[in-house]
Amino acid sequence: MKRWIKLAAGVAAITLATAGCAGSSGSGNTQASSNAPAAQGGDITVWLMTGSAPDSLTTALNKEFEDKHPGTKVKYEVQQWNGIQQKLTTALGSQNPPDVFEIGNTQTPQFAAQGVLADLTSSVNDMNGSQWLKGLKDSGTFDGKQYGVPFYAANREVLYRKDMFEQAGITAPPTSNDEWLAAIDKLKAKFGSDPDFQALYLPGQYWYTLLSFIWDQGGDIAKGDGAKFTGTLDTPQAKAGLEFYKKLVDQSGTKAPKDNDESNPAQAGIYGAGKVAMFIGTPGEVATAAKTDPSLKDKTGAFAIPGKTAGKSAPVFLGGSNLAIPVNSKKQDLAKEYLKLLSSAKYQGEIAKGGFVPGTSTDISALDSDPYASVMAKASQNGRAVPSSPKWGDVEAGQNPLKDMLTAYLTGKKTVDQATADANAALNKLLG
Template sequence: MKRLTKVMAGAAAIALATAGCAGSGGGGSEESSGGPRTLTVWLMNGSAPETLTDALNKEFEGANEGVTVKYEVQEWNGIQDKLTTALASQNPPDIIELGNTQAPSFAALDVLTDLTADVDSMNGGQWLQSLKASGEWDGKQFSTPFYAANRSVIYRTDMFEQAGIAAAPTSRQEWLDAITKLRAKFGSDPQFQALYLPGQNWYTLLSFIYDEGGDIAEANGTEFKATMSSPEAKAGLEFYKELVEASGTTAPKDNDEQNPEQAGIYGQGKVAMMIALPWELGTAAKDNPDIEKNSSAFPIPSKNAGETAPVFQGGSNLAIPVNSKNTDLAKDYLRLLLSDKYQTQFAEAGMVPGASTDLSALDANPVSKAMAAASKNGRSVPATPTWATIEAGQNPLKDMLTAYLTGVKDIDTATTDADTALDAAFTG
């Protein structure tokens, strides 16, 4: 999601270029089904294993005589400008991958095909709710889920054992108790951190807010009103501060988990826990190969014992440009890609499939297993065209966290100011 940060760049150009060209229903002047046809598919680098896409394309071509799949892997760097140009043209690719925070922006510009009537035939009964929501705009479905990922608590099993912690925490209180035991055991080392938690990890904050019953904003049709000053959101923010103070983390309060990169900090061997995506453990292991075999994970615990907290779920969606000349073929391709057969292969590759409730393939790895357990309670950010610019710019959630954690603002002022900034961005 963070790689797709310039979502609104070129928005006016798209709107002008496509005005009067096609409606949101798609299905423009498709090529004759009697002759050769080419289906152009753009997926992003690293999104799908090559073995999967090779098999998928071969099967699709075999089932559709005269059809050739022109499969093109795109790089994240510069993709916004490339999509802007492609979607404004009369000859765009037939299927595109979009970051889930990016999807509402293009849907609102009327450049994506309306897939509302096709949801059921595309395995819609098994879609991840968070990605389904990110593909909706004004009551219609403009993109499908593709794959997702969410954070869990990656921890040092050897440190837990030495601190006398017999099992992974299954509630907030057990989590705090584990931190107390870890600090009692290892706290004499000034470099030790029971939990590395930077001040601006707003993805983690959302779990606590969701767990309290709150959200970033509430929707009224296509309009959003920020709700960070609600009692529920404040309670989530208060627990974040409690966790920071209990853990004794030395992480900066004015930066996020990428600055410095938390995986590198964890890899130094002085941190017992980090709240991270599964592949961050692999990054940590590059400098410390032994750390992977001594690590496991558990879902972010809920305040309710035995439950997992809801998690922010990021990932990608799939869409059909409204000016595609092969809307019928593109829909058939999506039906095949979103079928149980290929969704299972996504899970086997270590990703949360966007259209499958069978996540058993992720159980083979303890870190992926924790992600899968939490993914069933995934949530998304507000499905507004302005969200990606909020995330890319002076993110009010980050400002709020730093101001509150450092004492520059009390909780009422910090959350009210965040609401003001978010509301301005929602209407910008």
């Protein structure tokens, strides 16, 4: 996994640690799960990550759980993202793991493939399964079985200068690709005499944004057949998504580097300098930009990443967390009861109040009052996950073929056909 995002203003950062777990394969999930003895009392250990849930939520949750299960105590521990990969690898391979733990959504298939997660397929309905956020549900699925329960999510949106839009005569945020390009032209016509102005800041290796365009065109990164995945970056749909990315870069005249991503340099800092009308980011990046210019909090608005069809936003990549139960937990029945309570509307509503998109509830009304989080939450309903391959961490942690493809195509070193063919071959090597 890659360090990911900062979420809604005032909410703690989500940091997803680097992947590359090589822990014990464990025993077969079904057999180990069925043989695990049901615990009737004693302690249950729960690991959640720092910044994931407010103390008010976990205090109430743990008390209610203990009241419903007399004789059971919740040993609640807050973990740090830094070093969590190795800590989980060690814990899940032992005979004394936590009974419930939080895991990054793109880490879930990797641990599931190692046989260290309990199969929760039969418990989905008990955990509010009909309300699950689809993108997170998919990320917790491996080889046709459910191993992760959605916890919370966040996604990207277009953050823009309302004052610049008004001065350029743009009366409403764009709702289609064509309207977006037209808005860029109006902004350039109004402010283009300033050599430092950028209608849209779009780094060349911002592959999370590329995913939206590929998915919107009906394409994907890879397709799965059971646990096997094959790259699909060379399909006409994927190429169309890449071509639209280039169109945005070329037409906007962005000065962002074509050989780096949104973190280098940090795009919120570029926006904070006051010469950028739009960038694609997360709600928390507004607060970061406002450290340079506090007036940006009032000047900034948000709209969903437009799609090719007017009025229909593009799919977005969902980052966030799932909840899981170790296959070696001796208290799986109690652990499932804990997840059942945490996935209820009552506690998922508290997640939403904290600025996150709830993973097991479609009620996002608690986010309505936040102009950035509300847009994010609505777009999340059309959210997607990266391929649920156990080797996806190798894609992000290594020489990411998607980044190389973008740079090669945007700089003209490769045609769209060659760039996608080479990236697809590299992806197949990593996932195969």
